[in-house]
Amino acid sequence: MTSIPLDNTYVDLDERRRAALSEIDNAKFGWFHIRACIVSGIGFFTDSYDLFAINLVAVMLGYVYYGESNKSKLPSNVDTAVKVAASVGTMVGQFLFGYLADRYGRKKMYGIELIIIIVATIGQSLAANSPAMSVWACIVFWRILLGLGIGGDYPLSAVITSEFATTNRRGAMMAAVFAMQGFGILAAAVVALIILVAYQSAIQANINALDQVWRIVIGLGCVPAVAALYFRLTIPETPRFTMDVERKINKGVQDATAFIERGAASGNYSETEALEQSDVPKASWSDFKAYFGKWENGKVLFGTAYSWFALDVAWYGLGLNNSFVLAAIGFASDPDPYTALFKTIVGNIIINLLGSVPGYWITVFTVEKLGRKPIQLFGFGMLTVLFIILGFGYTAITNYSSVLFIVLFTLAQLFFNFGPNSTTFIVPGEVFPTRYRSTGHGISAASGKFGAILAQVGFGLLKDIGGTNAWIDHLLQLFALFMFTGFLSTFLIPETKGRSLEDLSGENQTDFVRGGAGKAQ
Template structure:
């Protein structure tokens, strides 16, 4: 049945000139929510997922490249190691930029549109990635300072990817598969980390002979390697850029923010059939629509109500609590690598030791990623639409509380007497993070807020998590022996409703039957 036919049926009892826009809006939304899984859904997940692959690759690559940068530029002054401040600067610049990008792009996507912003953040990432790869060192400027600058800029672009990808994926998804579509987008994060480690291994192997033949005090061929590792992060972003720029605007934004229900109804049929959309050349009287409009006053009124404000607080706090542990957990990676035989090498020549130490670092990261990170995402994908978001998040946080307590309070004894148990707990913690809260803290904010604030609220939630990451990076040495950082999360989860099987409009908590105010179309006006 076409939308014109639906409109005639729904408006047959209305006075001449009246338009039942609520009925037309509901029909268009039902078409999206009940759509069969199609090539367009695959395309939407792939386009968003490649961006997350790029994000994770670029974030994770610095952990592999930092040691090489130290060998190249600090060989004379600090015996091949970055100073604590240099290491912190390289690691903290991206989360700070991400924090800003999540808030900025989240707001812009609700103001000017998802389509107009989608791709722009990827351009920022690509430019900043290339900037890092060609960064230079001179008497007047430090290579570390240049890298910190570019990683901050890159972080802004990465931050924009969170609310945009989550919002676009959720607004295009059918209700019954929305959780799996959003998880499929987000699990690219794990593949990005794995990809960075594989590129590091391949690059090191390609330059092995040259690295082994470099002078003891001049690791110049590692300069080729770290630039290659970081620079290749721009390739998947470049591949995804065209598709992001050609992805259509979401019908929900067209209806609820641009207030053009006629165009949105036309778009729904088009993109579900062809994956594209067509511009309706007939002008629409959008100015006459009486729908909730985003503004600072409306934002305060909406989230000032406890039933809405508590949800935003819950999503923000959950993400903050997760990232404190998620980023702080990296402190123990060197212990894990040593325990599984992929730690620092000190048994050979200087050239042999630095090559194999860097190689082991990459191999160790592959093992840990495959042992916990990627299986966790697969488990989330399998369960999120059948079991629900809240059970995954709640059991994940409870499990994390237990494993973090065990590793924190038993840190010294486990290291000395039960390294195998410590490795198991470390991998289990990685699994629990990605099976539960690392996935659900991304999914829920993309579903639970009204269209006009969906991206903004997701950005606020994600930025809260990134603030937790910044805290973890700066003061993690004070937290690493403490357990139970997530003890209060189970109470926060009580205020977050389950989103499984519900439409985005149901989850917004707003009256959908009368979302568009009653009105008479002005004489001679085109119906919208």
């Protein structure tokens, strides 16, 4: 490994910055990289567990609180509220923490979002009726707060992984972090199944035993978050933030050397010389407008934001409302509550094992070979075709063969995750300059969650027009349209494979410290 000079008289700050970044980009893949993936990945495991557990918990809540008054189902407004609440909080958290991580640092923010998740998870599991507030109001409140923490995890984990990663493994590392979402969704179903089976006799004796089951399922969601909290609070600041935002080049160089050699921060480093506050571009509203006001930069932000929006319309529209899929594969409702819940949970496990989990890991192992943009284009393209088939042939397919339907739906799940559901997370963490990297990712992710909110509200309002699930075919047709627009928006983003973060920023790196970043490369 070449040494990174620290003496101001030996080489200027600009060259030392580039040397330090080159060392990070070309470092040998080691334990710290693995640790960063694990610590970030546990957060996404927790996020998806908490987000998608409500899909199963909502069924249990229907039996406990509406066993007689509403045929053991939550009223549509209540069902929509408890499912969409976390998405609302997530959208706010993505934007807010995205900005805060660029303003105050990745390290200062990392861990705060996990504390919010832990507190909100415990609070949600203890929600109950009271004279002042209904159990639904409690659950919605805590799920909004939960979403705030989950939202913060998106830009923070993406940017921290991206800024510590080597260039030739960056996409795979980010994809591996996001792939933990699949295991989290699967774990929520497996945990629910285990607890349900353990309570079988109690449930069959008294349906209200499900009140304990859903609380345990929700409450266990905070366990992995607690396990990861210490490691998040002690993760070092990224050298890129130290050099490019705090404008402390010498400290950033030393941190980069310590990271490469020991996988840790260098500790306190005092520098009093005037050059330490170097003339690197500084984040401000006027600078933000100037940077993204250029078409070559603005189109990238629009491309990452819209493609994520289009994706989440279908991804969350289906993910939190998959009862029609379970019916198609023979896991419909049953007169016995225990049996109905058992079938619902097993059906969710089957769907995730067949398509979702494999799709994530295909991306992990191919993203550095195929590239981000080809995977996203291919995924959106295949989803467009599949939703056209499922939408316009829904009645014919379901009447002809449930096997054919589940094959097509499984392929859709596969190409969500071996496709835009992974790449829309990766690309925004790569294509913006350090001072706006977290903000850009937060804007893109929040755009996606806005699509998720529209889908969840719209799905609940539209799916039963003309009868139970009578409008499903039209919703699938709408999903096809959104997938096609996502395909088109992908042409606005660059291919990031094999390129350094500085190269992707579109800013001149030779004169960066001396204020030349605004010049075209």
